[in-house]
Amino acid sequence: MHVGSLCIYDGSQTDPERLTEEALSRTVSERLHLNATTRRRLVKVPFEADYPYWIEDRDFDLEYHLRRVALPSPGDRDALQQLASRIFARPMDMTKPLWELTVIEGLNNIPGLPPNSFAVLTKTHHAAVDGASGLHFLELLHDLSPAPTPIPAARESWQPEPVPTDAELLFRSGVKNFTQPFRFAQTLGRQFSQQMSAFPNGGAPGGENSFSTPPQAIPKTRFNGMVTAHRVLGSISVSLADIKEIRQVVPGATVNDVVLAVCGGALRSYLHAKNEIDQTSLVAMAPVNLRVPGSDAQDSEAAGGNRVSALFVSIGTDIEEPLARLQHIHAETSKSKLIHQAVGASDMTNYSKFVPAFTAALASRLMTETAANAPAPPFNVSITNIPGPQEPLYFSGSPMVTAIGLGPITQGPAKLFAAVSEIGPVDTLINNAGAAYQGRFASMPLERIHDIVHLNMRALSETSALFLPQMLAAEQGKILNVSSVVGFQAVPGMAMYSASKAFVLSFTESLAEETRCSGIKVCALCPGLTDTEMVGDLGTDHIPGAQLMMSQPEDVALQGYNALHQGEVIRVPGIFNQAVVNWAHYQPRWLTRTLAGIAERSNLAQRPGRQTDGGVPLNAALGVDRKAFMDAWADIFETSRQQPAALWNVTREFATQFASIAMGNSDLSPEPNDKRFQDPAWIENGLYRRLGQTYIAWTQALDGWLDESQLEGMNRERARYVFDAAKDIFAPVNTLVGNPEAMRIARETKGRSVIRGLKNIVDDLQHNHGYPACADRNAFKVGQDVAASEGAVVYRSELLELIQYQPTTDQVVDAPLLYVFSQVNRFYLGDLTPDRSLFKRLLDAGIPVFAVSWRNPKKEHRNWNLDSYADGIIQSVSVIREITGAPKVNLMGLCAGGLAATAAAGVMNARGDDWINSLSLFVNVLDNRPEDSDFGLFVSERSVEAQKQMTRMSGLFEEKNVFEMFAMLRFEENIMGFLRSNYLKGEDPLKHPLLFWSIDYTRLPAGLHADFLDLSLHNKLAKREMKILGKRIDLSKIDYPVYMMAGSTDHITPWKACYRSTQLFNADNVQFVLTNQNHTQTISSRDDNKHLKHWIGKSYPADPEAWLNTVDEHAGSWVLNWIDWLKEKSPAEPVQAPIAYGNDNFPEIDAAPGRYVLES
Structure with a gap:
């Protein structure tokens, strides 16, 4: 599962000393700190309790990742593509950072290239980057001119991390899994802001988007066979200007539509030559870039990670006439994007995070093991269109001549088309860069003070001054300045950072007023704790309850994008952050300042020597068999695969219900005796009514699938258990924004209930293993109030x-x-x-x-x-x-x-x-x-022996595990x-x-x-x-x-x-x-x-x-x-x-x- 590129350079005019192994190593080494993924590797969580985590590799060896080979005779394009295919097919060592860079010399027989030309093949695992961030990684190795670009020194020396213990990994996964319902509810809540715009007209049952017709059949082709390690790479250059000219023929068509149509035509010609033309069109999977519009793309891509989802599009291989094919594809992509938006593009990726890691791993293995005998997959080929750089790029002084995108090929659809195109001009300024430092001002190094002033204040002011005149002249443009919730209040221990963010907030408000009638939109985005490297660097991720308050970067970026386009001057994302800001607004500044000081001193005292309680995983409780738990999901997965009609019926019913809910026509209502939904808002408030109805429709879909499935006995009971657990955990009332009673109390108490809740969270993290206490542990005294008989x-x-x-x-x-x-x-x-x-x-x-x-x-x-x-x-x-x-x-x-x-x-x-x-x-x-x-559903002889061994090693089955045993x-x-x-x-x-x-x-x-x-x-x-x-x-x-x-x-x-x-x-x-x-x-x-x-x-x-x-x-x-x-x-x-x-x-x-x- 690699992504990468094959880039060809003209080295005829380059100083040979800049292309030596030592020079290459130096070029890469001095830029490693610009990309977060280069020195990170994955560590697996025991028992697949969570997805693997990234750590800084203490055994990082740059020389391992840099390779140099010579192109065999005759040194032509075919030889280059064959060599690149062999290199790209080799599996990567998952115990090391997941990237390789190979310099290929001897390109001496390629038309249009002078002697001494060379190529660079990059290979990065898809777990580390997607296509867009992979190209950003490649850009960092290049200069904008033949002369080397000065590289800013790393702000801090790189510090490798010790490999975390199993207990530490299990604790981290436990916290993350516990907080998943909150993040899931946030993701679910975002959908409701998109429903009405996603289904403007045809969303009602019976409309064109009511999902009332089954999906198109997927033809079985020569492309849908088993995949071996062998790869065949071919390439062709097409003028982007020609592509743009073609798209003008069909109003609204995009470059991506034209790329799909060209590939569809090529495949039709190929299948026609093989006498394999089918009456049904091939279906392409087209990856979609989910990097949120309006976020800092460079920062997002530098952080790496996979940020893609997919559209499934009929590419018209059954249509002979090219124009008709392009019209058909444009209609298909428009419809797919509409459905995609109904769910929320980034949510499609985010939902996968809520699937238990061991379940995802099992599903992956099942798909691999059954691929040969599986029915036709949901698509035949992959076609990806990756935006590339628009400026000339130079690698060690040599200009780039061409770049070829390379991507993963999976079982089933064994063909991939990758197109690399240019990026258009930017008319939006986003000031997202920031420097932070935690520590008292008196102990702050002078250079850190300069960093904060220069980056958070001076750079933001200067970039605004640089671009604002152009926007004013054009009478259009957008500026998004990233402030913070700390800009609203004093934060002892972060005096410079909070002051700089207060500057950003005040500057943005003033600028918004100055440009109010000029067509310019200016907005200050004020996030709180966000799951980024900065949080870890500051140590604020160690604050008790921080994981429960943490926002995801994608969510914050989307909030900024929406606020900017809606003309808001200030946007505070997240209900918790809004409560903090409102609380700071209504409380005296001296009280806010005093409480913040207490929190700062408490956090300062807790940080040295801090330890975590790794504990024993939940499946240690009664010898619960992890494989049996995975088998429950496997049974669900396999039954769905074998009974597509049952899955389709349930999905169709849910989609119809969802459309009805979105239009306000649903009559679903909670059970009268369900205490979770007793608040009148679940009936009277349109948003909450839709949220509750969506939850009810989802639970009915789960029950409906189980009723239509052929699962029996223990397999059925296991599926019932995991479904019931999911219903309990993912109920919308389990989040603040999804609980109207809690929201009303928060409003009535001016946020004090939220503060009390946070206090309870902190107390439970310290005294109740991180679980909500069912009783006041100080309410009774043993021997006096209870157990008091003489x-x-x-x-x-x-x-x-x-x-x-x-x-x-x-x-x-x-x-x-x-x-x-x-x-x-x-x-x-x-x-x-x-x-x-x-x-x-x-x-x-x-x-x-x-x-x-x-x-x-x-x-x-x-x-x-x-x-x-x-x-x-x-x-x-x-x-x-x-x-x-x-x-x-x-x-x-x-x-x-x-x-x-x-x-x-x-x-x-x-x-x-x-x-x-x-x-x-x-x-x-x-x-x-x-x-x-339910104790017995997931117990097996193997798991009993494993859990006995685990408890034998520790000597005890701890109180926490006893609690979890009953809680489950x-x-x-x-x-x-x-x-x-x-x-x-x-x-x-x-x-x-x-x-x-x-x-x-x-x-x-x-x-x-x-x-x-x-x-x-x-x-x-x-x-x-x-x-x-x-x-x-x-x-x-x-x-x-x-x-x-x-x-x-x-x-x-x-x-x-x-x-x-x-x-x-x-x-x-x-x-x-x-x-x-x-x-x-x-x-x-x-x-x-x-x-x-x-x-x-x-x-x-x-x-x-x-x-x-x-x-x-x-x-x-x-x-x-x-x-x-x-x-x-x-x-x-x-x-x-x-x-x-x-x-x-x-x-x-x-x-x-x-x-x-x-x-x-």
Whole structure:
């Protein structure tokens, strides 16, 4: 995938010393700093979590990139083109900067060229540049005269970068992927400003642009075969003047239309000679330059990168008459451009950024692997028209005679036409260059002060003075001066930069007024944080939350272009920047200045030694198989390819809906119970109504495609999952501009809600792994507000603390209860506030309560596994028996704690230790199956082994990963809802005890994590194949009562999966209860909740639906039923409640809730 050029030079009059290898190396070396891509190479992100990133190559070797060869005899044009073809076909080393420059000598037999002529072949990977920026790279190596042009020295010496670690890459990709919904919504929002202009008349359903007819069939030709490494290069020169004269024949035709028509005619002649003329025209893919009009082209191209999209155009190979062919092509390109504009040209490229990197890579591989057997591709040939330089150019003193464009050839369309043409005159002045420096003025070097004054102020003034008289004489012209949001306010730490931008702002306003009646448009563009090298150089990308506020250069440039053409004097792009400017306008200057100073000092203090938390990728959560996730997209991709009718039907319906929405004729509306769209603006405001309807149409398109597809089983469920996740993430309400309620609050508070939201973002970046907090972490204090029941730690080991609670009745049942909670949260879910405390209800009912508080493991505890936890429970049962004198204990386990409790019970049963009176298992799954929840959709044996190895290396499964594990099940419920309230509306996180507990995660040791993964994949417990502490666990041999409870709305442990555990025990001993609550509400609900109910059955068939059809419904909490069950199963009469904690062997150690629950 290379782009490049073959340039031929007349070297007959050039000093030979300027063409030596040393001179060539010197010429290139002194210009490397003028192009950002020359010393950069790509680094891949592990697991393809994101697209590769560019870094400055610390092993850069210029000599590797400069080559010199001699043209073999006879030294004619054919020999040159054959040699160029071979060089261009060679693959590039992706571990080095992606460019090569080869000097070809010995052009001694080419008509019109004198001896000693030579050629230069440049080759640059398409990942680094497109055609336009590739030509800019070539221009930098040239002078405008035979004498060498003085090259400005680099402002700073080049500094290579160390190769980032995998953790750093994964962290960066995580931040980028998290911010993608914001950037996607911005891109989506831009479309609405273009819809009406893109479909002025025919956009309504049934019009010529309603997309109601299927696309033209693509003929199968000799050009659509497999591509090998072999290349054939041919060239011909055509007068540009002739091309321009031809285009005058068809009104409105462009140079590009003529190029397409000429190529179409040549292909028709070629196919006619081969007797392969088809009744259907060939279709060409014509790349479109997406570098935004009105942006600084030189700066944009110097930064490199691919900025092209494509039009697909019928090139009239079925039309014999040349004029008719040109007319046909002009009509085709006009229509294609109209549709292109409807989406937004740069958006077509931007949308690809939102496709997960591993999905894009998979799609690329699939296309390559299936190319030989694939149906006809969407085009037959590629035709590109690249604008070239208009001035004479000299390379080492030798004039350029001609330039030939070279481009990539892909599988399928194996022919490429590349045309290089001149650039026309420019009538718009864009003052975009700027110098910046972060640091206090007193420490700023004098030369930096000169740089800022010279470039930001003097150069802008002088260029304006140079061009303005010409514009005034012509009574037309445009000047765009780039200022900044910092021009509106004082910015300590950037005093010179902010002052210079204030100058630009004031100068532009004054100039606009002076030229107001002269036909000149003058505009100041005032962007904020923008994803450019300047942001990285200043270190402002390290500001907490910077990635969420960052604009993309293309978006800013488009804003400037639109503002200039609409006659605006000041344009502030981005809702965040507008809020900052408005906030600065309405607040006293001393307050703005003081807050900026605080921020500057905070940023200054944080920068030295700054570290990032790379963490573990999301797919480490439960051994999620990255390949299975990619396979979900692959299934979607392959099904779309195999079922084009289904895809076409859905696309046609969406396009029709979209056109109807744009014209205001759609009757789509949100579901009445969708809380995201309750604001009246979604109905009353035309823009928001269209935005919401577009989202609804898009979600319906996803559902419609899934319904029409032939995906079945797990493949269908995986596709459903990725579609549902996309719906949650890309809802327009998840952005400030797309959320009318948040926008209204921002207006009413004069931007203060935005500032509060930013403060919440910063707080979450520091304290909540960068995710929106669902609760105020300071609202409750463990041991006082929650976990406050009276009790004492009576046993402590390295693994756990055993807490005995103070009875609240004179008599208690003779079998105490041991409460075993999950290892991934703190135990006090059973002891929240007094009105939500399960412990209190049990104690008030006369049931003695002991609770296990697991220690939050550290790396030295990496070997703790399910054996360790089961042994800790068994030891706790033994201690309880000795303290109370009770022969048997009621054992209760919740969620993952239920698995450990079951394992311990199975071991004791296998040993013959008759220590358990009853077993209670709450919201717990013992018989694991992949279809139970979304956890299992992407788990495979390979991924489990990989994730076990990863956790084994780190020693721990971190709290962040535990959070992500649950968040991935419900993006809307666990992330997006809090994002809207905390960030967009600026609301404080909720003060709720259950939510407070939910963010108090713990770590998992590598050993236990590995055992959980094995159980989720192999289901050994249900198969009676699991061994714990050397004993095989057979639950069917347990002969004491078993009580099970599940929640009907539980998405973590679905009730039907919990019910399946009834089949593992002796049915005569089982009672299963279903309650109308979710996973955590089952334990923490209040007694006075009038909406609670539960269902109890008398028999337990294998089918949970069959059981549900026979149950009795009961009002109130299931807890009362369980307490009655515990009392009923008590082996003896009540006994006197103990008056002290522990005994002589196990005395009181600490007051409840103990030490371990407070350890971080």
